[in-house]
Amino acid sequence: MSNQFTRRGALTLPLLTALALSGCVAARPASTTAIDPKNAVVGISMPTKSLERWNRDGSNLNKLLTDAGYRTSLQYADNKPDMQFSQIQNMVNDGVDVLVIAPIDGTMLAPAIEAAKAKNIPVLSYDRLIEGTDGIDYYVSFDNRTVGTFQGKFLVDQLKPNPSSPKNVELFGGSPDDPNAAQFFGGAWDILAEHFESGAFTSPSGKVPKNEDGWKQIGILGWDSAKAQSEMQTRLNSFYADGKKLDAVLSPNDSLALGIEQALEARGFRPGQNWPVVTGQDGDKANVMNMLKDKQAMTVFKDTRELGERAFTMVDQIIKAETVEISKGKEYDNGKKKVPTFLLTPKVVTKDTVKKDLVDTGFYTAEELGA
Numbered sequence: 001m002s003n004q005f006t007r008r009g010a011l012t013l014p015l016l017t018a019l020a021l022s023g024c025v026a027a028r029p030a031s032t033t034a035i036d037p038k039n040a041v042v043g044i045s046m047p048t049k050s051l052e053r054w055n056r057d058g059s060n061l062n063k064l065l066t067d068a069g070y071r072t073s074l075q076y077a078d079n080k081p082d083m084q085f086s087q088i089q090n091m092v093n094d095g096v097d098v099l100v101i102a103p104i105d106g107t108m109l110a111p112a113i114e115a116a117k118a119k120n121i122p123v124l125s126y127d128r129l130i131e132g133t134d135g136i137d138y139y140v141s142f143d144n145r146t147v148g149t150f151q152g153k154f155l156v157d158q159l160k161p162n163p164s165s166p167k168n169v170e171l172f173g174g175s176p177d178d179p180n181a182a183q184f185f186g187g188a189w190d191i192l193a194e195h196f197e198s199g200a201f202t203s204p205s206g207k208v209p210k211n212e213d214g215w216k217q218i219g220i221l222g223w224d225s226a227k228a229q230s231e232m233q234t235r236l237n238s239f240y241a242d243g244k245k246l247d248a249v250l251s252p253n254d255s256l257a258l259g260i261e262q263a264l265e266a267r268g269f270r271p272g273q274n275w276p277v278v279t280g281q282d283g284d285k286a287n288v289m290n291m292l293k294d295k296q297a298m299t300v301f302k303d304t305r306e307l308g309e310r311a312f313t314m315v316d317q318i319i320k321a322e323t324v325e326i327s328k329g330k331e332y333d334n335g336k337k338k339v340p341t342f343l344l345t346p347k348v349v350t351k352d353t354v355k356k357d358l359v360d361t362g363f364y365t366a367e368e369l370g371a
Contacts, residue, residue: 043091048079064312081105102126105177148187161200167247173219184252185215204239229259248277254287
């Protein structure tokens with residue numbers, strides 16, 4: 001990308017006054033400069049191409065923006081925080097007009113975001129919150145605590161906890177460097193904690209946090225399927241080798257669930273016989289296919305098409321200096337400011353609703369799922 005982008009000029013006083021008096025849910029914070037829509041360039045920073053969902057998210061958002069006539073710089077960071085930091089710095093130096101960033105590590109990008117702020121470049125945090133800087137302007141995501149709540153409630157509904165008949169449940173957390181992971185576990189723990197306290201749920205491995213804040217003890221760095229598989233294998237070999245029944249596994253997302261399911265299969269677990277209830281999130285194709293094979297009980301589906309469309313709308317509103325719609329009262333605190341946020345609502349998908357929720361809506365074809 002070259003530095004020959006058209007730069008922004010000052011907003012006129014009448015426009016600033018109009019925005020202030022409009023009664024909007026949220027006005028564009030970087031209101032001291034205006035962007036020329038005909039020459040706008042949007043920088044998109046995504047974590048990695050190696051995970052299905054980020055590859056899909058990046059290409060979807062890129063298409064929406066280019067179809068609208070905007071130029072883009074789409075970068076994937078191979079799940080390496082240092083690479084993402086460098087890519088964002090380069091986009092700032094190249095003079096993009098807006099940045100959309102799905103951070104790998106939301107805690108380490110503050111200096112790059114401050115550089116964007118110094119150049120009056122609005123920043124939209126995508127799906128994961130960037131922390132520790134007031135240079136972030138907006139955040140768009142799904143209601144991540146609700147994701148965990150759905151998972152916890154699903155386990156309770158399936159296992160019907162009773163202290164007189166304890167159920168063995170293994171808990172996994174997401175990547176410790178992803179702030180969303182705390183929300184996922186917190187939502188699940190809101191539902192599950194009382195049942196561990198009552199003795200209705202127990203964990204032979206002992207890997208149960210003392211409280212919600214202890215979730216990092218069971219976190220899997222980088223949402224790595226192979227690491228989840230290794231951890232599950234260790235627990236199975238150490239605590240279930242004598243044939244002890246495993247009733248359920250709380251997996252916060254599909255990439256971890258995939259590794260967990262591979263470990264279960266390798267250890268001789270079979271659907272319809274001794275396979276535990278396994279949760280997930282994202283609706284990844286391999287996991288949906290496992291759902292159809294009774295290897296995964298559910299996934300919390302976050303339609304990334306909706307997320308991309310909302311991110312596009314917010315970017316479009318920023319560029320055109322229009323009111324940016326947010327979810328009123330749902331601001332997220334990133335440690336430096338309460339970030340104006342738009343939250344989308346996820347949904348639970350099971351084997352019985354795959355056709356209605358994923359095939360009939362065009363997210364997958366029946367052929368892709370082998371259905």
